[in-house]
Amino acid sequence: MRFFYFVFALLFLSGCTSSVNVHKxxxxxxxxxxxxxxxxxxxLPQGARLVKEKxxxxxxxxxxxxxxGEFVVSGRITENDYIIEPMWHFYDYSEGFTxxxxxxxxxxxxxxxxTNKCHPDDSYTGISDNQGRTVLFxxxxxxxxxxxxxxxxHHGE
Structure with missing residues (x-):
């Protein structure tokens, strides 16, 4: 009987979803x-798409x-279950630094x-945040x- 309850609980929990709309x-x-x-x-909300192979x-x-806009994702999530970062350009390949x-x-x-080494005229200048993170390029x-x-x-040095 315990096995039945475990399977039922697992099936019930695996079907739940959460909605997220983030303001930045x-x-x-x-x-x-x-x-x-x-x-x-x-x-996905309007204006968003999945990253290739993800x-x-x-x-x-x-x-x-x-x-x-509203994302609907599997399972129950809180704001600690996702990371959202600002990006320079709307492409799949990205890297950030600390x-x-x-x-x-x-x-x-x-x-x-x-600076993008494939296109050296493509660059972004910014200031790292309070945790030392840069923009995702x-x-x-x-x-x-x-x-x-x-x-x-620095003047006077």
Whole structure:
């Protein structure tokens, strides 16, 4: 009898879904990448699509209010069950960096420049966030990216 209840509970729980609409304000950036970490995306909002060969990762465009629109995903999730990051361009291949000190400690608010080595005129300059993260730089095909740190000029040094 216990086995029957276990199978019933497993079937019941496997059929549940959650809805998520995320609001973000990222100045000039309107593209995002959202990763639901193993929770399959069942329904995408307008302006979003799955990343190639993924069922739990999508890229999209924030609407005029800064919202993603409604995602429906498998299972029960909380805001700790997904990661949403700002993107430069609306492509599947993306990479971000974390700015750190020489000994590996996170160093926030560092000015950086990311350059697409396949198309050197394609670059993004920004400031890392409070956790040292840069924007996700997306490319149309797999390309090498270069990150540089423009020197700040300090007067009187």
């Amino acid at each position: 304000e990222w100045s000039e950036l309107k593209y995002y990448r959202i990763d639901f970490s193993g929770h399959e995306i069942k329904k 069922k739990d990762v999508a890229i999209g465009v924030l609407d005029s209010n800064g919202d993603t 700015t750190t000190t020489r000994d590996g400690k996170v160093k926030p608010f560092i000015t950086y420049k990311i 997306a490319t149309e095909k797999p390309c090498e990216l270069e990150i540089t740190f423009p020197r700040e000029i």
